[in-house]
Amino acid sequence: MSGEEIRLCAIMHAEIAKPDALLALGKEEAGAAFAQFRETIRAAAEEKSGRFLESSHGGAVVAFDTSAAAISAALLIQQNLKPQIKAKIGINVGDVLFTSSGGAIGSAADIAEELVRVLPAGGICVSAAAWHASPSVDARTIHVQLELPSGTKLDAYRIETGENSLQKCPDA
Structure with a gap:
C-alpha cells in the first residue's frame, strides 16, 4: 500500500x-x-483474506474486511498453534488509519489490543460491535463488560476455544 x-x-x-x-x-x-x-x-490471515500489518516479537496486527473473517482467522490460529505456544487474540471493528509504514492507528486498533489484556492464554475476545457484525459465525461465547483504561465501559464476548467450542465457521 502506498500512502495513508x-x-x-x-x-x-x-x-x-x-x-x-x-x-x-x-x-x-x-x-x-x-x-x-x-x-x-x-x-490464517492469507486464508481469510486478511492483511498482515505489523509484527513485534510477541504480537501481530491483521486487518480484515469483515468481522466474521477476523473471528474465523482467530479460531484457525488457536487451532493451529503448537501446544507450547499460547496466544491471546482481541478483535474490534471501526475506522482505522493505515500508515505507509504498515501500521494501523485509531481507537479500533487500540481497543483490539486492550481486549487482549483481559484474556487467559488461548483466549479470544471480540468487541460487541464486531460480534454483532458477524451473524454467520456460530461459537460459544461469554458476555463480558470491560472497563478500558480511559474509564469507558465496553461490551465484549469471550469466545470459548478448544474442543466443541465452534459449531460452524463459514468460509468468511
Missing part, C-alpha cells in the same frame, strides 16, 4: 501469552516458537 488511508475494517491483535516462558526454553526453541506464531498468523 482511513477505512472501516475488523482489526485483530494477537499476542503470545507468557512470552517469558518461551524464552526460558532457550534461544533456539524460543526463536522457533516465535517464528511458528508469526507464520500461523500469516497463514
Whole structure:
C-alpha cells in the first residue's frame, strides 16, 4: 500500500501469552516458537483474506474486511498453534488509519489490543460491535463488560476455544 488511508475494517491483535516462558526454553526453541506464531498468523490471515500489518516479537496486527473473517482467522490460529505456544487474540471493528509504514492507528486498533489484556492464554475476545457484525459465525461465547483504561465501559464476548467450542465457521 502506498500512502495513508482511513477505512472501516475488523482489526485483530494477537499476542503470545507468557512470552517469558518461551524464552526460558532457550534461544533456539524460543526463536522457533516465535517464528511458528508469526507464520500461523500469516497463514490464517492469507486464508481469510486478511492483511498482515505489523509484527513485534510477541504480537501481530491483521486487518480484515469483515468481522466474521477476523473471528474465523482467530479460531484457525488457536487451532493451529503448537501446544507450547499460547496466544491471546482481541478483535474490534471501526475506522482505522493505515500508515505507509504498515501500521494501523485509531481507537479500533487500540481497543483490539486492550481486549487482549483481559484474556487467559488461548483466549479470544471480540468487541460487541464486531460480534454483532458477524451473524454467520456460530461459537460459544461469554458476555463480558470491560472497563478500558480511559474509564469507558465496553461490551465484549469471550469466545470459548478448544474442543466443541465452534459449531460452524463459514468460509468468511
